[in-house]
Amino acid sequence: MRFVDVGGLAEVRKKLVASVKNDHVAHAQLFLGRAGSPNLPMALAFAAYLNCEDPSGDDSCGVCSSCVKNAKFIHPDVHFVFPVSPTKTVSGKDVISTSFLKEWREFLTTSPFATLDQWAACYGGENKEANISKEESRQIIKNLSLKAFEGKYKVMIIWLPEYMHPSAANGILKILEEPPEKTIFLLVSNNAEKLLTTILSRTQIVTMPNLSDEELVTVLIEKHQISEDQARQFAHLADGDLNAALRLIHNVEDDGHQLFADWMRDCFKRDFTALVRRSDEFHGMNKVAQKSLLLYGMNMMRESLMSHAAPELLRVNGRESQFIENFSKVIDEDKATKITTLLNEAHFHLERNAGARMVFLDLSLQIAAIIK
Numbered sequence: 001m002r003f004v005d006v007g008g009l010a011e012v013r014k015k016l017v018a019s020v021k022n023d024h025v026a027h028a029q030l031f032l033g034r035a036g037s038p039n040l041p042m043a044l045a046f047a048a049y050l051n052c053e054d055p056s057g058d059d060s061c062g063v064c065s066s067c068v069k070n071a072k073f074i075h076p077d078v079h080f081v082f083p084v085s086p087t088k089t090v091s092g093k094d095v096i097s098t099s100f101l102k103e104w105r106e107f108l109t110t111s112p113f114a115t116l117d118q119w120a121a122c123y124g125g126e127n128k129e130a131n132i133s134k135e136e137s138r139q140i141i142k143n144l145s146l147k148a149f150e151g152k153y154k155v156m157i158i159w160l161p162e163y164m165h166p167s168a169a170n171g172i173l174k175i176l177e178e179p180p181e182k183t184i185f186l187l188v189s190n191n192a193e194k195l196l197t198t199i200l201s202r203t204q205i206v207t208m209p210n211l212s213d214e215e216l217v218t219v220l221i222e223k224h225q226i227s228e229d230q231a232r233q234f235a236h237l238a239d240g241d242l243n244a245a246l247r248l249i250h251n252v253e254d255d256g257h258q259l260f261a262d263w264m265r266d267c268f269k270r271d272f273t274a275l276v277r278r279s280d281e282f283h284g285m286n287k288v289a290q291k292s293l294l295l296y297g298m299n300m301m302r303e304s305l306m307s308h309a310a311p312e313l314l315r316v317n318g319r320e321s322q323f324i325e326n327f328s329k330v331i332d333e334d335k336a337t338k339i340t341t342l343l344n345e346a347h348f349h350l351e352r353n354a355g356a357r358m359v360f361l362d363l364s365l366q367i368a369a370i371i372k
Contacts, residue, residue, distance in 0.1 A: 001044035001071065001112065003059045007223065008215030009038060012208065016046050017058055025050070025153075026204035028176050028185040033208030035190045036241025041112045042208060043157055043186045044070075047078050050184065051151035066151060073105045077151035079143045080104060081136055083116060083163040085128035096136050113243040116160060117288045128287075129353065132164040137171030144175060144183055154183045161187045162194035169196045176202045210240030220245060256296045261323050267368040268330060275364040283357035290356055294347040301340040304328045308336075330371060338370050 003013050019025045033039040045060070048070040052060035060067050069075040081097045082104065084090075090099050097104070103123040111118060120130055140156060148154045161169070176185055176199070187203060189195060211219065213235045219242065220231035238245035266274040282290060300323070306314050307328040314324070331339070346363045350356060 001041055001048055001108075002062055002067075003042075003045045003049065005223075006038050006041045006045055007219035008211045009042065009208070012042065012206065013045075013058065016042075016206070017049065020049060020055075025184060027179050027183065028187070028203045030187045030189055030192070030195075030200070030203040030205045031208050032189050032192055032205055034210065035115055036113065036238075036243050037190075037208045037210045038113065038242065039190075039208040040159060040188045043188050044073075044108065044112065047075075047155045047157060047184075047186065050153045050155060051075065051077060073108050075151065076149040077153065078155045078157065079140075080157050080159070081132060081140060082119070082159040083130035083132055084123065085120065085125040085130040087124045087128075089124075093135055095133060096139055097132075098139065111243070111246075113241075113246070115243065116163075117292060118243075120288055129351070130163060132158070132161070132168050134165055134167035134171060136164075137168040140172055141175055144180055148182060152182060154180070155186060156183070157186045157188065159188045160190065161199065162189055162191045164196075164199075166196070169199055173198055173202065211242060212240065216240060216242060216245060256293055257320055257323070259293060260297055260300060263364070264327065264367075264371075267364055268371050270368050270372060272365075272368075275368070276361065279357050279361040279364060282360040283355075285356075287350065287356075290350055290360075291347055294343050294350070297343045298340055298347075300324065300327070301331075301336045301343065304331050304336045305333055308333050335370050339367055342366050342370075 003017075006013075031039040031043050048060045048067055049055055051066045051070070053064035053066050054061045060070075062071070066075060070078060073080075080101070082100075084095055084097060084100050086092075086095050100123050107114065107119055107122045111122075116130060120128075140158075144154060144156060158164075179185065185203070187199070192200060192205075213232075216235040216238060217228065217231045220226055220234060221228060224246070226234075234245045263278055266278060282293070285293075300320075303314055303320075303324045304327055307324055314321070342363055346359050349359050
């Protein structure tokens, strides 16, 4: 991964390059951006630039031994830590990042902008909560205790440190504050509020905004060979989220819209028998699908609000646009706000392993009451 592969964010790239040229690279940096931002790709590109044998003025060369290894994510001085969970083949103390490196490299190669849920689907951990365990902190210290094999720097990339178990976070505080010489921590986070303040205080924050619509259009045209009209349409719908734009390009859609629309119709009709059956159906879905449905619902509530307050900001088309047009006739701003709060609370409870059947049934009854 090189800076040119990321696209956009020229100012961020200039600051990172300048820190290397001026030999003022902070030993612990937090690449902070919301889901869909290029914070992970930018961290990967920066790691490649740090150890490039012949860097140009603004990017790694892409052809030296170090760059070739970084492109395959096999550089011996670049280490990765990321949330994982038990699977059918990996359990106990083996549930650490090194057990999933093959899947991780495939994931980075195909979808470095993707979400935690997509990563869980990639390695087969959809039905378990992923985290970074205390055992992982021991592995971090072990890996960094050795000298660099061939690079100028040893780089530790921690993706989504907000999923660190408190014991793991506390376990790396000392090495994070006083790492070995020529060791760089790159923490890649989507939510700084979930990080321990002791972690935040030890890092230099690099804010990573989502791509602008124009930057997204350029990336889609140059790297994914689609027409400008299509690129502009996808960029508008994706709202700066390249992962969402790529899903639109490749038509990677599930039946989430139809499922949500049918669910809301049952709530509107107050068909309690159907709502009980639907709760059973939702219970049978895997956790990733359950949470995705709730997130999709929150997005639809946002669109309903926009249809009343600022129609020009709507980011839907096709059947979704038709649904919002009809749904907004029975959902005013107050109702949309209340339902959004309920969807968010349900998502919170599912993340903490509440029973899905009960969560969805309770949610359905409350939504039905609000609509009517």
